[in-house]
Amino acid sequence: MQLTDFTLPLLVLALLVILALSAYALYLLRRLHNRKRQIEDARRQRSRRLKESVRLIGLAMQKGHCDYSEGVIRLKMLLDPLGAKKLNAYPAMYSLYQRVMDMPTHEARRKLEKRERMRQDHLRISSEAELAEKIKLELHQLLADINGN
Template sequence: MYIALIVLAVAIILGLSFYAGKLLSQVNEQQQKKDKLRQDRVTNIMQSVHVIALAIEQQQCDLSEGVIRLTNLLDALPLSPQPKFAELYPAIYGLHHKISHFKTHEARASLTKKERRQQDKERLSIEAEFETPIIDEVIKLRAYHPTI
């Protein structure tokens, strides 16, 4: 009788151990998929960052538009710990801060021509102030490859 109970107990323990191992394997598989998706997202974002940085460097892209796109992409990078991009690229983030209040899209279309010209004049003045340091920073940014 005791032998039968011991055999039953061992069978239950082995069954539970197998089940726990199977669950652990599934968790590891899910973690690997999650890590791969995260890596793919970082790769895609960084490809976009490098293309926009190159366009800014070669003056194929409006400075303000490029800066807005760059800051949004850099802030969306799923890195841990999150680098302090505003400290690494102060001119890029500085221009973004100075132009972030400007109207865009439909709100800009609702401005009068005079208001649009005034906003454009102000934006171009701000861009001129930041152009040289931003060009230096986008060159550095093109060489940036985050470690995950």
């Protein structure tokens, strides 16, 4: 095979194109690897923040700084995205959550008639009192679970 004056420049050009595309592919692979690492770091940081929030709410509930009803509603929202143990792994807290989850808050609560607000308050307070001892035990388990993970 004889290389003509026309063939040699085409081969050189083809090699340059192949080298340029290879370099670009390597660049894209590196960016993809870095992006995956950033996403995983963000997931770990979010998980740490969620666990810290669960820990703080659990401690506040233990010390009486947060009502059990408010605490279980907040814990439910924090535990779901963690993907580990969900609130239903703690039967007393989950039972309380089931009883109070549909109760209106803020402006919707203010719009309720006084009698209905009092009925809901009675249900909430009596549920908290009924489940208090079990919830205290479950809070210890929840905090141990969060610290262990």
